Amino acid sequence: MRTYENDSRRMRGAGRSRIGGLLAVVVFAWLIIGAIAAAQRDYFDSAPTNCASTGTIAATIAAGPLNYLGMNPKVGDCHVNVPQPSQ
Numbered sequence: 001m002r003t004y005e006n007d008s009r010r011m012r013g014a015g016r017s018r019i020g021g022l023l024a025v026v027v028f029a030w031l032i033i034g035a036i037a038a039a040q041r042d043y044f045d046s047a048p049t050n051c052a053s054t055g056t057i058a059a060t061i062a063a064g065p066l067n068y069l070g071m072n073p074k075v076g077d078c079h080v081n082v083p084q085p086s087q
Contacts, residue, residue, distance in 0.1 A: 031064060034061035037061075043060065052077055052078050055078055
């Protein structure tokens with residue numbers, strides 16, 4: 001026997017999965033647009049030589065469409081702390 005309560009639970013769950021799927025598509029498109037902007041700036045032509053160039057590529061991809069609104073993220077200097085073994 002079906003009840004209306006069970007039907008409303010199914011409908012709420014379906015709405016959540018649609019929103020989650022839509023959010024995933026938006027985030028994926030955002031990152032793809034950022035990768036296109038990084039490619040247009042020729043960041044992928046050579047391998048990153050230090051952490052600053054790698055950071056600039058990552059920041060450009062994360063900025064996504066904001067790159068086309070005038071944002072030009074750059075990482076000037078960074079230091080990677082590598083743990084040293086104890087003596």
